[in-house]
Amino acid sequence: MLDTQSILDVLRPVQDPELQKSLVELNMIRDVQIEDGKVSFTLVLTTPACPLREFIVDDCKKAVKQLPGVEKVDVTVTAETPKQKEVPDKQSVFGIKNIIAISSGKGGVGKSTVAVNVAVALASSGAKVGLLDADIYGPNAPMMLGLTGAEVKVQQGKAGDILEPAFNYGVKMVSMGFLINPDQPVIWRGPMLNGIIRQFLYQVSWGSLDYLIVDMPPGTGDAQLTLIQAVPIAGAVIVTTPQNVSLLDARRGLKMFQQMGVNVLGIVENMSYFIPPDLPDRNYDIFGSGGGEKASRELQIPLLGCVPLEIPLREGGDQGIPIVISNEESASAKALTAIAQQIAAKVSIAAYA
Numbered sequence: 070m071l072d073t074q075s076i077l078d079v080l081r082p083v084q085d086p087e088l089q090k091s092l093v094e095l096n097m098i099r100d101v102q103i104e105d106g107k108v109s110f111t112l113v114l115t116t117p118a119c120p121l122r123e124f125i126v127d128d129c130k131k132a133v134k135q136l137p138g139v140e141k142v143d144v145t146v147t148a149e150t151p152k153q154k155e156v157p158d159k160q161s162v163f164g165i166k167n168i169i170a171i172s173s174g175k176g177g178v179g180k181s182t183v184a185v186n187v188a189v190a191l192a193s194s195g196a197k198v199g200l201l202d203a204d205i206y207g208p209n210a211p212m213m214l215g216l217t218g219a220e221v222k223v224q225q226g227k228a229g230d231i232l233e234p235a236f237n238y239g240v241k242m243v244s245m246g247f248l249i250n251p252d253q254p255v256i257w258r259g260p261m262l263n264g265i266i267r268q269f270l271y272q273v274s275w276g277s278l279d280y281l282i283v284d285m286p287p288g289t290g291d292a293q294l295t296l297i298q299a300v301p302i303a304g305a306v307i308v309t310t311p312q313n314v315s316l317l318d319a320r321r322g323l324k325m326f327q328q329m330g331v332n333v334l335g336i337v338e339n340m341s342y343f344i345p346p347d348l349p350d351r352n353y354d355i356f357g358s359g360g361g362e363k364a365s366r367e368l369q370i371p372l373l374g375c376v377p378l379e380i381p382l383r384e385g386g387d388q389g390i391p392i393v394i395s396n397e398e399s400a401s402a403k404a405l406t407a408i409a410q411q412i413a414a415k416v417s418i419a420a421y422a
């Protein structure tokens with residue numbers, strides 16, 4: 070007889086491929102309904118940006134269709150992002166489930182470009198996303214998110230001033246660029262850093278967020294230390310270009326995160342190859358090739374993806390329209406969306422580990 074139990078039994082062997090556990094045991098199958106030969110249920114994924122969504126839905130449908138009497142299977146897909154693990158002595162931010170640091174050993178490798186596009190891609194998938202631009206040397210995320218000149222409003226709260234984040238493309242954002250005078254020398258901005266990062270974490274009305282993406286300054290300095298010492302971090306992503314110098318710096322960054330107990334989710338290789346606009350089928354390895362792959366092998370951390378060097382990606386950044394919005398079909402937008410999905414999947418794996 071077709072009943073909820075028989076549906077759950079036949080779905081029990083179907084696994085979440087990333088978590089390698091039964092969907093039924095993970096409580097990801099809910100609200101089973103049976104009406105004549107029509108079976109419907111809700112599949113609750115661990116992230117709206119799940120890279121294997123179609124694959125899992127297919128697996129579920131195939132399994133249920135094995136049951137005699139089933140004519141049609143309808144699957145409604147939703148997501149509940151798990152919260153990262155608590156860490157003793159660190160104060161999580163109320164309402165924020167996962168904090169992800171986007172870092173690079175060296176400046177100018179495209180860290181902000183990756184942070185902004187990953188944030189927007191996650192938001193476009195349906196996740197609730199914030200972006201904390203902690204880059205004191207070049208706070209350029211506001212421009213890339215079309216928020217140049219935006220001001221953060223201040224509200225008087227019980228526990229002091231609360232900042233209202235700016236908002237665009239589904240992403241809430243605060244930036245060093247909103248608070249510091251761009252003409253102020255970096256030597257004066259440095260000591261403000263620690264205080265501002267804490268304020269950006271704990272005194273912003275972030276609301277509930279699945280992911281807070283933090284665009285770090287390059288290197289392994291005070292901002293990294295402040296962030297790691299203050300909050301539990303779901304994972305760090307290291308952006309590098311294929312050349313040797315940049316990879317060497319990326320290694321340094323990686324070691325710092327690992328020594329401080331932060332899970333490194335993987336490397337993103339940016340500017341991997343150049344796609345000329347007039348010859349879109351050609352590509353040139355301007356900075357050499359295979360650097361990210363080699364580093365990933367040697368350091369035993371995943372390569373989350375490779376982003377090509379494309380003129381529209383830079384133009385999108387300058388015009389404040391991220392490439393994942395302005396030109397979804399471009400090679401760089403596809404790469405950045407896939408990277409966002411990889412990051413989300415790895416964060417879910419870490420939460421369940």
Ligand SMILES: Nc1ncnc2c1ncn2[C@@H]1O[C@H](COP(=O)(O)OP(=O)(O)OP(=O)(O)O)[C@@H](O)[C@H]1O
Pocket residue numbers: 173175176177178179180181182183204206207209286287339340376377378379380382383384386387401
């Ligand atoms: N794959 C790419 N293709 C084309 N242009 C890119 C690419 N990646 C980054 N850029 C451009 O390179 C410049 C530097 O990128 P970005 O600001 O993201 O680097 P960054 O590592 O955050 O720099 P900083 O160290 O100043 O914070 C920007 O103008 C950006 O648009």
